[in-house]
Amino acid sequence: MNGQMQKSESRKLYADRSWFFFSFLLSAFALLALNSCIYENMEDCRQGIDVRFYSKTPCNPDTVYPQVNNLRLFVFDRNGQLVSYKKEDRGDMLYSGYKQTMMAGNGLFTVVAWTGVDIDPFLREKEIVTKNNLLFRIQRTAQQSVSLDGKRVYFGESPMIFLPDPAEYGSLFESTAINLQEMTNRIRVQIEGLSKADDYEVFIESANGSMNVDGSIATDEMIRYTAQPVFTEGVLEANLTFLKLTTGYNTTLVVKDKRNNRELYRGDLLGTLLLKNPGVNLACDHDFTIRFATKDQCECGTYMIMEIWVNNWLVHSYDTDLK
Numbered sequence: 001m002n003g004q005m006q007k008s009e010s011r012k013l014y015a016d017r018s019w020f021f022f023s024f025l026l027s028a029f030a031l032l033a034l035n036s037c038i039y040e041n042m043e044d045c046r047q048g049i050d051v052r053f054y055s056k057t058p059c060n061p062d063t064v065y066p067q068v069n070n071l072r073l074f075v076f077d078r079n080g081q082l083v084s085y086k087k088e089d090r091g092d093m094l095y096s097g098y099k100q101t102m103m104a105g106n107g108l109f110t111v112v113a114w115t116g117v118d119i120d121p122f123l124r125e126k127e128i129v130t131k132n133n134l135l136f137r138i139q140r141t142a143q144q145s146v147s148l149d150g151k152r153v154y155f156g157e158s159p160m161i162f163l164p165d166p167a168e169y170g171s172l173f174e175s176t177a178i179n180l181q182e183m184t185n186r187i188r189v190q191i192e193g194l195s196k197a198d199d200y201e202v203f204i205e206s207a208n209g210s211m212n213v214d215g216s217i218a219t220d221e222m223i224r225y226t227a228q229p230v231f232t233e234g235v236l237e238a239n240l241t242f243l244k245l246t247t248g249y250n251t252t253l254v255v256k257d258k259r260n261n262r263e264l265y266r267g268d269l270l271g272t273l274l275l276k277n278p279g280v281n282l283a284c285d286h287d288f289t290i291r292f293a294t295k296d297q298c299e300c301g302t303y304m305i306m307e308i309w310v311n312n313w314l315v316h317s318y319d320t321d322l323k
Contacts, residue, residue, distance in 0.1 A: 045166035048084075048103040049075065050173050051111050051158065053094050055180045059284035065094040066154055066180060068115040073100055074213060078108040078160075080131040087118070094180075101173065106165040112213055113178045116153040121146045134218050137210040138243065144224045145209060148241040154180040155215045183211070183244045185286045187269075191236040191255060193294035194303060199259050202229055202238035204269065206251040209243065217244055245270065245282055255292065257303075265292065265305055273308065276315035 051073065056063045071088040084103045102111055112131065117124060122136040139146045156178035163174060189202050204225040210218035227238040245251065247270055255265040267273055273290060274280050280288070293307040308316040 045171045046103070047105070047163060047166050047172045048101055048174075049109065049111055049158075049161055049163070050099050050101050050175045051113070052096075052099045052175070052177045053113065053156070053180055054096070054177060055154065055182075057181075057284040059281055063096075065096070065098075066115070066152070066182075067093050068154065070115060070118045071100065072114040072117065073102055074112040074128065074131075075102045075104050075109050076112065076131045080214075082129055082131075083109060085128065089118075104163055106163050109161050109163065111158040111161070111176060111178060112215075113156045113180060114154070114213075115180065116151060116184075119151065121148055121151060128213055131214045132212050132216070135211055135213045137218075137220065138223065140209065140223050143221060144226060145242075147227075148184065148225070148243075149227075149239070151184060151241060153183045153243070155183050155211075156180040157215065181283075182286050183215070185242055185245050186288070187240050187242075187253075188287075188289045189238045189240065189253070189255070190289065190291045191294060192234065192292065193296070193306075194231075194236050195296075196231055198231075199257060200229060200236060200264070201256050201258055202227060202236075202240070203254055203256075204240055204242055204251065205254060206242065206269075207249045208245075208251065211243065215244075217246065217249060222250065245274075247271070253290070264294070264303060273310055273315060277310040277313040279311065279313065 053065070053071075054063045055066050068090055070090060071086075073086045073088070075083040075085070077083050083105070086100065086102060088100060114135065117136050121139055123139055124136045125134050127133075128135070138148070158176040158178050161174050161176050163172060166172065187204070191200070191202075194200060205222055206225070207220055207222050208217045209223040210220040212218045225240050225242040227240045229236050229238040231237075242251075251269045253265070253267055253269045253273060254263060256263050274282075274288060289309075289311055291309040292305055293309075294303040295306050296302065297304050304318070305316075306318045307314060
């Protein structure tokens, strides 16, 4: 009996010593790896940037977290050269604690984020090398864009981030946050006084159908964003979704009578319409309503624009501007 107890105690002592020896070896290897990370081979040091996301405009103090289908993340060095890339499929709402980790070495970096571009309306470039490379183009047929109805695209870029040399300072992960700004816009065009919708088409012409990784509009042909008008209670209505709205890209709103190929209206969407409303801020607003009031000049189906309203603000009237 005593012999069995002694054997049991011996086995227990052996096991305890084995575990102690194993723990000692683990600690030694970890210390060796750390020393190697700091003093010998920087490739042994994992370091990078922890990225969080939010959306906030200058007009609203509240932070929101948009619904996104996916994230495309790019890390660029101070010269705009790609360092690392990640594509993350989500399909739900971003939240305050959500983050992605991007790898980088030492130096100055920025992180660029895109959401909503991994869907059918967009043709994506496969090879990205620099920040000013083309990222995507809208699919089009004979210069007519496919529908962007219901699509939302967001873009953001982090502040500059500095990571020191891991061979000297060891593994380090800096934190940053990206403010995602919407790059899509929606316009509801309402036309009062027409007899029926079938005779008219409403569209937007613009050269903004392609975008670079840095959020700028790429060089492209003029394309046309269209929508099928509907006619309800004497009002023709068309809802159009299109990409980034900024000056310099000849973005024009057109209302056309298809019967005689006559344009009832053609005007600069920014200079002639939206920015005539002092309450419009393109950094904050992405949904607009433009309302036209028309009159049949001769009770013969020949219409003329009498008034134009942008978000319930009268921007033009026949008596003053459209003589």
